[in-house]
Amino acid sequence: MLDNLSVNQRAAILSVAMLIGGLLIWEASIPAQKLATELTEYERLMGLGQERAGVPPPSAVLEKAWEQLSNPFYDAGPNDKGIGIQIGYSIYRVLTGYFLAAIVAIPLGFLIGMSQVAYKAFNPFIQVLRPISPLAWMPLALFIIQDSEASAIFVIFICSIWPMLINTAFGVAGVRADWVNVARTHELGSFKTAMTVILPAAAPTIITGMRISIGIAWLVIVAAEMLVGGTGIGYYVWNEWNNLDLTSVIFSILMIGVVGMLLDAAFGVLQRAVAYAE
């Protein structure tokens, strides 16, 4: 019967089977807690009747998800905001830092890619700055900027700039000389050449860099928000950990994954739009 199905259909069936299987194993592996009435007197005296914190079963997580997602934007004070608001803050920070980085990285990458001198001059700085964990900048950012919100954005800026910079430079430097010659024999000026020949030629590489950057930015924002606190999905995870609400922790972990996937998918669409075959 399976033979009649397409590869996609078979993969979908397998995915669903793995999901259900995984959830069942998870559910089954959570030890049931005895009701206080079932305990012996000794056990009750030893405090075993109190509810122990345990990893919640998937059914509890689903229940939580339903509850949170049915009212994602409620705001009941600084420590009790809906998941939608928290994710909204995180996305706002990621996008702000990310677009500031793009504004710097793409023109600079163009310059570096067009000029061998610039490439060699910038390269040592890039090589040293690139491997620095973005969170290592946090104390310095907090001290200089004196604002936790802006510091979080700065951390996103600094972590998303490198892949975009390097990929733009690489893409621009790799534009085939023939295409540049086509622009030259058509008497196009530098700006026109950059916009009509080099940019479309390098676009797939540039978008790949942007896609890598948005992935890294989303990874980093969670950690950054755990440090700066206040709002955001990273803060939410840490706050729920402090509340020992593991159901919420697991739910927010899943949400981080879903949002990250959506961000990546958006760039996937963009990547296909600018792709060309030689």
Next chain:
Amino acid sequence: MSKPFLSIERLTQQFSDGSGGTLTVFENASFGIEKGEFVCILGHSGCGKSTIMNILAGLAEPTSGVVKMDGKEVSGPSLDRGVVFQNYSLLPWLSALKNVTFGVKARYPNWSKDKVEAHAREFLAKVGLEGDVIHRKPSQLSGGMRQRVSIARAFANQPKLLLLDEPFGALDALTRGTIQDELLKVWGETEQTVFMITHDIDESILLADRILLMTNGPLARVAESVEITLPRPRTRTEIVEHPNYYAIRNHLVQFLGKRSKELAGQKMDAEDLRPETVRIDVAGESDASKDSSPALRAVNH
């Protein structure tokens, strides 16, 4: 002697040979091209044909010497000199039509969008590209079609001089034949001045008014200028019947096979910089008319 339309004077190109010395690819290359003429240049690899082409296109600078077009010295690339590159050089993210309009827009920035497109379509049609094909990207076209688009782009710009750098080098023999015919047809309709690099003797005889022969490099030079005394319009099946055809062909084969080597490296007499004109006319027909018009272009209309 009046200056020809395009005049290449004492062109010399040297490169550093990597160990402190210089390598002279060609020296004192001088020749002229008349308006409306179709000139092919033949020579072995390494004689600097492509370098001459790049200098004419303005993409490279000669070590010394000048190129003059219409009496003015040429420097840098210009829309007056269109180029068809060997590897098509189409922009792969643009459709065939957009590749042509890309050139037309650069050439005629004041034209309306519709006019640009109509002009581009006209020239694509001249090389046999019509209908849905023109909306395809280069990657969806065969090599022959890509080169057609490239030729259409160059002709659509109506440059004063059209440079073809081994345009059919990457094509199979049958496709090459078809596109040669199309090139002849478009050229006949436009009265374009063409300078073309090729490796193919038969191709150059079919297409050219005149063939420049280069000796082997290093120290290559343009040794001979062979007039192709075959009447136009030409078709590949008819020209082989012409008595001049094999005489010319033999001369070219002999030159490339033997004399290009013998002449290699010989310094040219300073006074005699122009290539020696060779005129082979076994049939001896219409001598008088040729003297009055040096170019052998047959005007179809």
